[in-house]
Amino acid sequence: MKKIRILLSFVVIIALATMMNSCGNKREPGRTYMPDMAYSRAYEAYAPNNLAKENINYVDYPVEGTIRRGDLFPYPLPNDSAGYAMSAQIKDPLPPLDSTEMKEAGRLFNINCAICHGPNMDAQGPLATGGKIPAVANLTLTQYVNMPVGTMFHSVTYGKNNMGSYASQLSRRQRWMVIQYVKQHQLAVAAGKASATDSTGTK
Numbered sequence: 001m002k003k004i005r006i007l008l009s010f011v012v013i014i015a016l017a018t019m020m021n022s023c024g025n026k027r028e029p030g031r032t033y034m035p036d037m038a039y040s041r042a043y044e045a046y047a048p049n050n051l052a053k054e055n056i057n058y059v060d061y062p063v064e065g066t067i068r069r070g071d072l073f074p075y076p077l078p079n080d081s082a083g084y085a086m087s088a089q090i091k092d093p094l095p096p097l098d099s100t101e102m103k104e105a106g107r108l109f110n111i112n113c114a115i116c117h118g119p120n121m122d123a124q125g126p127l128a129t130g131g132k133i134p135a136v137a138n139l140t141l142t143q144y145v146n147m148p149v150g151t152m153f154h155s156v157t158y159g160k161n162n163m164g165s166y167a168s169q170l171s172r173r174q175r176w177m178v179i180q181y182v183k184q185h186q187l188a189v190a191a192g193k194a195s196a197t198d199s200t201g202t203k
């Protein structure tokens, strides 16, 4: 009986020693059961990742000074009053849109711009009439009908007063497309035959 007790206490001492030893060495993590759960892969919210690169609007180029194949050159003017003044000289780099592209441009306008400017561009969008965004520009007024496309692109790229920048929502090509749509619509309003594109793109 005594022998068994001595043997048992040895076993307990060895077990305790093993347990304490296994916790002691910080450099040796030992075995991890399901490491993917113990060490989860951290993703930074809003950090560029490979998925974002699949996105047509992905604008964060890996090497500074490079552009994607087929993309338009970067807009050269700075976001200040001198840049705004010079923007009138900037020409639309796109050829006139065909009817399919114009439909797409109208769809982009209705998604991004009509919430303030309204589908007819007369500042009757819900954010304007609801008073959430004051002083929304009525793009059917003469001052905007006569506004050079470069200035429009400048304001849509950098934002102006209560209007934010659309550089991250719309690629450079899409911004120019939307501006062609604005210009076409302004001419149609001036000629008295405006018809807004259906925002669902089914018309």
Ligand code: HEC
Binding pocket: 109, 112, 113, 114, 115, 116, 117, 127, 133, 134, 135, 136, 137, 144, 151, 152, 155, 156, 160, 161, 162, 163, 164, 166, 178, 179, 182
């Ligand atoms: C959140 C509301 C809002 C949205 C959305 C919006 N705008 Fe505007 N926009 C404004 C306001 C407000 C002004 C008047 C800015 C000023 O001159 O104070 C303005 C002005 C403009 C001007 C005149 C710029 C100038 O230089 O005077 C153009 C062109 C224009 N918007 C086009 C667009 C286009 C195209 C879109 C969509 C890509 C768009 N806006 C989306 C609120 C908006």
